[in-house]
Amino acid sequence: xxxxxxxxxxxxxxxxxxxxxxxxxxxxxxxxxxxxxxxxxxxxxxxxxxxxxxxxxxxxxxxxxxxxxxxxxxxxxxxxxxxxxxxxxxxxxxxxxxxxxxxxxxxxxxxxxxxxxxxxxxxxxxxxxxxxxxxxxxxxxxxxxxxxxxxxxxxxxxxxxx
Numbered sequence: 344x345x346x347x348x349x350x351x352x353x354x355x356x357x358x359x360x361x362x363x364x365x366x367x368x369x370x371x372x373x374x375x376x377x378x379x380x381x382x383x384x385x386x387x388x389x390x391x392x393x394x395x396x397x398x399x400x401x402x403x404x405x406x407x408x409x410x411x412x413x414x415x416x417x418x419x420x421x422x423x424x425x426x427x428x429x430x431x432x433x434x435x436x437x438x439x440x441x442x443x444x445x446x447x448x449x450x451x452x453x454x455x456x457x458x459x460x461x462x463x464x465x466x467x468x469x470x471x472x473x474x475x476x477x478x479x480x481x482x483x484x485x486x487x488x489x490x491x492x493x494x495x496x497x498x499x500x501x502x503x504x505x
Contacts, residue, residue, distance in 0.1 A: 370388040370389045370390045370392070371388060371389040371418075372386045372387070372388050372389075373387050373388065373389065373418050373419060373420050373435075374386065374387040374419060374420060374421050374422045375387075375422070376422040376423055376424060376431075377424075378424055378428045379424055379426060379427065379428045380427060380428050381428060382397075383395060383396055383397040383398075383399070384396050384399070385422055385424075385431060386422075387415075387418070387419025387420065387421070387422050387433060387435070388418070388419060389418045390418070391413060391414070391415030391416050391417055391418060391419060391435070392411050392412070392413045392415075392419070393411070393412040393413070393415075393419055393422065393431070393433055393443075394409050394410070394411055394412075395409060395410040395411075395412070396408075396409055397409070397410070412431075412443060412448075414433075414441055414450060415433065415435050415436075415437060415441070416437060417435050417436035417437055418435050418436060419433050419434070419435045420434060420435040420436065420459065420460060420461060421433065421434045421435070421460055421461060421462050421463045422463075423463045423464050423465055424465070425465045425469050425486075426465065426467065426468075426469050427469075428445065429444065429445055429446065430442050430443065430444060430445065431443040431445055432463045432465065432472060433463075434456075434459075434460030434463050434474065435459060435460055436459040436460075437454075437459070438454070438455065438456045438457060438458055438459055438460065438476070439452055439453065439454045439455075439456065439460075440452070440453040440456060440460065440463065440472065440474060440484070440489075441453075451489070453484070453489045456474060456476060456482065457476060457478060457480065458476035458477045458478035458480065459476065459477040460474055460475075460476055460477075461475045461476060461477050462474070462475045463475075465486070466486075469486055470485070470486055470487075471483050471484060471485065471486055471492070472484040472486055472489075478496075479496075479497070480494060480495060480496045480497075481494070481495040482494050482495075
């Protein structure tokens, strides 16, 4: 069990009693995702920083080790790894999808998605990235070319007949 507690001064992360560790971060956390193969997770904060938390999910490490990735100028609202964890996708208010190559730290950008990013996910075969935006649109992107293969716009709540 893992839980987040946000206060104006700090974020405390309390891991279950089986792993006695409390981590602190001074900015509001908006999103979290776990690496699919390695024992660590990643958070996105209100300052545009992505924090990699290593050693938190293991009782062997007394103190967590954090690494900060920073490109976003505004809050990071969504994070997602591809299926083997070699890429981390991030997005937020800038309306830019950022792809982080985890081994090299290199980044690729897909700008001008039209609205702030709310969520991102990766298809099971890593062929597509699906992005939902704050304007209630959904874009399906080819993961190799980053070209939009399909866009759903103007989605509205359905009305029940009769």
